[in-house]
Amino acid sequence: MRPSVSGGSALNYRGLSAIRANPRHVEDGARLMERLRERDTVAFESLYDGYHRLVFGIALRVLGDATMAEDLTQSVFLKLWSAPDAFRVGNFGAWLSRVTRNRALDVLRSRAVRSEDEISADIAVEGTVDDVVFARLDSQTVRAALAALPEEQRMPIEMGFFGGSTHEEIARRTGVPLGTIKTRIRTGLRRLRAELEGVVSL
Amino acid sequence: MNGHSDREEMMSLVAAYALGSLPASEHRRVSAFMLTDAEARAEFDALRPAADAIGFAAEEPVDSARSARMKERLMATVRAEAASAKITPIGAARSASGARPGLLMGVGLAAAAAAVFAFVSIIQNFSLRSDLANANMRANTLQTQIAANALVQNRDRQMVADLFAPDAQHYAVADGEIIRHGQHLYLALKKLPPLPKGKVYQAWTLAKDAKAVAPSVTFSPSSTGVAVVALPENADGLAAVALSVEPEGGSKAPTSKPAFIRQLT
Numbered sequence: 278m279r280p281s282v283s284g285g286s287a288l289n290y291r292g293l294s295a296i297r298a299n300p301r302h303v304e305d306g307a308r309l310m311e312r313l314r315e316r317d318t319v320a321f322e323s324l325y326d327g328y329h330r331l332v333f334g335i336a337l338r339v340l341g342d343a344t345m346a347e348d349l350t351q352s353v354f355l356k357l358w359s360a361p362d363a364f365r366v367g368n369f370g371a372w373l374s375r376v377t378r379n380r381a382l383d384v385l386r387s388r389a390v391r392s393e394d395e396i397s398a399d400i401a402v403e404g405t406v407d408d409v410v411f412a413r414l415d416s417q418t419v420r421a422a423l424a425a426l427p428e429e430q431r432m433p434i435e436m437g438f439f440g441g442s443t444h445e446e447i448a449r450r451t452g453v454p455l456g457t458i459k460t461r462i463r464t465g466l467r468r469l470r471a472e473l474e475g476v477v478s479l
Numbered sequence: 480m481n482g483h484s485d486r487e488e489m490m491s492l493v494a495a496y497a498l499g500s501l502p503a504s505e506h507r508r509v510s511a512f513m514l515t516d517a518e519a520r521a522e523f524d525a526l527r528p529a530a531d532a533i534g535f536a537a538e539e540p541v542d543s544a545r546s547a548r549m550k551e552r553l554m555a556t557v558r559a560e561a562a563s564a565k566i567t568p569i570g571a572a573r574s575a576s577g578a579r580p581g582l583l584m585g586v587g588l589a590a591a592a593a594a595v596f597a598f599v600s601i602i603q604n605f606s607l608r609s610d611l612a613n614a615n616m617r618a619n620t621l622q623t624q625i626a627a628n629a630l631v632q633n634r635d636r637q638m639v640a641d642l643f644a645p646d647a648q649h650y651a652v653a654d655g656e657i658i659r660h661g662q663h664l665y666l667a668l669k670k671l672p673p674l675p676k677g678k679v680y681q682a683w684t685l686a687k688d689a690k691a692v693a694p695s696v697t698f699s700p701s702s703t704g705v706a707v708v709a710l711p712e713n714a715d716g717l718a719a720v721a722l723s724v725e726p727e728g729g730s731k732a733p734t735s736k737p738a739f740i741r742q743l744t
Contacts, residue, residue: 316561331538435533459494460491463526467526
């Protein structure tokens, strides 16, 4: 059983609460998932229209192969249809992003023999979250915020998220001490948060 | 290592935990640590939104043909399943069994044991039925998807044959052409302007006896502005085809000035 830290209190995004709601990423996704439980195919079509670029983009980024990304995209959406209860509460876009990333990493690992133990699938994106966090986050906003990070911080973050590399693997591949990698990931995520807050508060 | 340095070590891992880049063994340790350490929990709460946002950086326009293909397969699957799948609501049966603990009160040990045995049997039975239902549903989904894939492959082959048929009729439009072969009709467009966020291109058809256009397919071009789209309408009954930019999901009537209106004569 995978560990989860979500069962307790207050996983929240209040620090970013200045961000206003984006109907596509926040309200619509959760509402459409409600309708999926009623086997509403129109809601499914709307979900596909709204989110397939996100799912395919993450799958392509992780897998590096358009055909595999297409298969994975279909697999993710079929999973939404067959198990709509898998999404319970919270930010649908964030949840879908994590689900896609983890499924893609599962595929990636199934193709590769790794010397180290697998990274855990995920932190469950559930619990009492403040849905406004992803409000105005779109691809351009996040790309700009990532681009604003120093290379030494952005690289380990992207290797960890899209490459599925553990911090130890990142340290080995880059030749940077493990402690430095930990610090750069921590500093980079803090700075990324600050960049996103700065963008959305304009 | 003393308790203080242990804690420092765990705190140094919280960011990698939020990013999802810890090995499973360390992931479990940090997960347990955060249950008891408020500062670690606060650090995680602060960093997780940033980590969750990273996926959005990968969002990309999807090639229109690929997008349409995926959608067609998925919709064929879900529509077929929605129409046919009627799974017995196991949950309802489980709820009914919830009254069983009441039966145990005030009865002898043997009766209680029998009741427990029966309860366990029922739960196991329900569990098996649930597994079986899920397996059947998965099998149905796969069969439907295989059928949908075959259908799409056949359509793709048909499209190629139509587009390159020597007797196909070509109607020039801005940025491309409309191609008709028999009853089949296609838009083959290039250099389409990029769409604003939340917008799609939508085709419109005008039937020979109609006074107003009817909505047809929606699509997004590739990143280079290319789109090859099959229109589902029978070309025999059409007098004209138009194209406009509409909100995602399509419109019932055009809401913007058409990019082109082309008579099929």
